[in-house]
Amino acid sequence: MIRQLSPTALTLDIVGAVLLYLMLTWMSFIVALPIIGCGPLTGWPLVGLALASVMMCAAVAIGRLAPGLALGAAWVGAALQMASGLTPLPINFGILLVLYSTAAWGTRRVLWWGFASMLFGGLVAAAYLVIVGEAAFGSVTGWERLAVGSLLLAVCVLALGLAWVCGLLWRIARRARRTKAAQLRAEALAAEEQERVSIARDMHDIVAHSLAVVIAQANGARYAVAANPEVAADALETISQTARAALSDVRMLLTQLRHRQGDGPQPALADLEALFAQVRHAGIEPRITIDPIPAEEPPGAIQLAVYRILQEALTNAIRHGDGTVDVQLAWFADRVDLDVRNTVGGDQKSASGGHGLIGMRERAQLVGGSLQAERRGAQFVVHATLPIGAFE
Known part of the structure; x- marks a missing residue:
């Protein structure tokens, strides 16, 4: 029944209703004076007009706050006006504002109550005008009286309906x-x-691959530090280089995020050899086959997708494999096929449903390709097909 309304809006509505009351009430008294008869308004018509003016302006004041209550107040004001024998007056402009409020801010039920009031109120107003103006018709026939009543009905419904439709x-x-x-x-x-x-x-x-290499090197250095210090020193050097590279990549990513700049330098096919070198330092020797080779430079997005997918697949091989990895790349005119196979060295469940595989699939989907990663017997296979279109 009552809507949430800010104090400012409610104050404006009340002030507007008061100004409307001051402006329209005296106009209504002037219009009603010759209708009631000669001399000043006295008795019930005067009281009825005053009460009707108050009710209608009060309805306008709460039109947005409580459209249902405003509609009821407007009906009470109209009933008082008709009971006083008064014809339409300037104060009836408040009825139009109330109908607008029911359609604009009322609940669904109030909305349709406003629609019903529009139709029924138009009918009541037309019938009332015909009855009040009976003396003005003189000796006209019933058909003529019906025609006038129908015209009044149309005018009243259109006037009330216009306000309701505007609110809707x-x-x-x-x-x-x-x-x-x-x-x-x-x-x-x-x-x-x-x-x-x-x-x-x-x-x-960026981080997972580097950490996998660092962990593998650290484990090797721990066992080699006493027996073979040179091997341990090489492992520590690899750890240092890998950590520096990862730190540089993370800093570049954070810079892009902080400043909302365009993409910085991204890995490409030329960086694959450095990736393979990191894998070799981790103790895995990948067997790499590229056939056919790309005829020309592939698009940058395809190069990045191939690099990231290979990076994650090799990281999984370091974590979960037994040291053997086969990498096959086939560059065709319209696509590139990527296949990475590693022999499973233990429980491979963790490699088949983590964030890494989700990231690889997203990388493939971003360039319109597809990727499957599954265990086939003793091997875990990652196969991706990335469309690249005809090289120009």
Whole structure:
């Protein structure tokens, strides 16, 4: 029944209703003076007009706060006016404002109560005008009286209906604005989620591989430090270089996120040899086959996707494999096929459902490709197909 309304809005509504009362009430008295008869207004017509003016302006004051109550107050004011024998007056402008309020701010039930009031109120007003103006018709026939009544009915319904329809249009506009705002919020949340996924994917690609190499080298250095100090020194050097490279990559990623700049330098095919070198330092010798080789420089997005997928697949091989990895790259005119196979050295379940595989699939999907990662017998196989179009 009562809506949430700010104190400022409620104050403006009340002030507007008071000004409307002061402006329209005296006009209504002037219009009603010759209708009641000669001399000043006295008795019940005067009281009825005063009460009707108060009720209608009060209805306007609470039109946005409580449209249902405002509609009831307007009906009471109209009933008092008709009971006083008064014809339509300037104060009846408040009825139009109340009907507007029911359609614009009322609940669904109040909205349809306003629609019913529009139709029934138009019928009552037309019938009342015909009855009050009976003396003015003189000796006209019943058909003529019916025609006049029908015309009055149409005018009353159109006048009341115009106010109600205007309120309905405002209601639709407000709903459209809310829907648009909700859509923008949803799009913003989706963009934020996409950004978080991108950050998580990049951090995983950068950090996970480097840490896998560091862990493998650290384990080797721990056993070699006493028996073979040179091997331990080489392992520590590899750890240092890998950590520096990872730190540089993380700093570059954080700089891009902080300053919202464009993409910085990204890994490409030329960086694959450094990636393979890191894997070799971790104790795995990948068997690499590239056939056919790319005829020309592939698109940068494809190069990045190939690098990141290979990086994650080799990281899984370091963590879960037994030291043997086969890498096959086939560059065709319209696609590149990537196949990485490593013999499973233990329980491979952790390698088949973590963030790394999710990131690889997302990398493939971002360039319109597909990726499958599954265990086949004693091997874990990562196969990706990335469309690249015809090279120009």
